Amino acid sequence: MKRHFCLDIGGSFIKLGIGKDDSLAEVDAVPTPASYDVFLARTVDTLMAGGLQADDRVGISIAGSIDADNGSIHAAQLPFLANVGFAPELGSALTARLGEPLHAEIAVENDADCFAMAEAHFGVGQGFDNLFAIILGTGVGGAQVYHGQLLRGYAGTAGEWGHGPFIQKQDPSMPGYVPQFACACGQKGCINTIGGARGLEALHAAAGNPLADSRKIVDGWSDGDPACSATIASYVSVLSDALALTLNITGAQIVPVGGGLSSASDLLSVIDGEVRRKTLQARNKPMVIEGQTGQNGGLWGIHAQLLSEAP
Ligand SMILES: [Zn+2]
Known part of the structure; x- marks a missing residue:
């Protein structure tokens, strides 16, 4: 060897x-x-x-x-x-x-591909033959491992669930409004624009709140702060829509999460509940869970x- x-x-x-x-x-x-x-x-x-x-x-x-x-x-x-x-x-x-x-x-x-391989072979994905790993870091990333091998797809884009105009036009006067922010990929309304730490902060600010760090928003939500709770409700709603669709397409059995937001265990558990509620055939155990290989x-x-x- x-x-x-x-x-x-x-x-x-x-x-x-x-x-x-x-x-x-x-x-x-x-x-x-x-x-x-x-x-x-x-x-x-x-x-x-x-x-x-x-x-x-x-x-x-x-x-x-x-x-x-x-x-x-x-x-x-x-x-x-x-x-x-x-x-x-x-x-x-x-x-x-x-x-x-x-x-x-x-x-x-x-x-992101490496994180998926790490979790498939050494982390929470062991024992599953179809895994979709996501990164909720600064932005959003993803990768799929099937029977131990990375799926690459056209131009290596397989697993890029964070991009594409997913967030649709809504009425800004209605509760739960999620703006179509411009994404670095050139599209507008990508999950990448709200799904990571910077996106969560942008979503919070767009609702008229002062700029706040993503951790403060998550902490505020845990403490019952109404503004933070409204932001997290919008965030979870849109993120879980996109992730449930992704799981219906890939048929993945487990979703290890990496990146800075992965350590917010209460948030992950709410996302997991929503994803399983919206997925066609959900496992009866948590699917969206923090990865084990973390910093390494x-x-x-x-x-x-x-x-x-x-x-
Ligand atoms: Zn994009």
């Missing part, structure tokens, strides 16, 4: 874990540099310091979308990766240090992906 050198690259840290079989140990975490040259050099140094050899496999979980055609990476927090061939250049730089090329290609996967979902996920690719 080969060793897997797993990198989790985000806007703040580059984490390295070394995985083998069913185990994985986090061995290093270094700050993410702001320029590409330093970033590439630091990634190489981190792998070499971990003891990388040419017959080890290297996999990367990254917070961004990966172009299915040319492998370029578009990540809001890593803008310097947009026009470079990061994986091939990392491979060349490692060849120079190792004295020979890596024996296998470097795998690069998006962090990226490392466990890319390890799981490399395991799934093993001959």
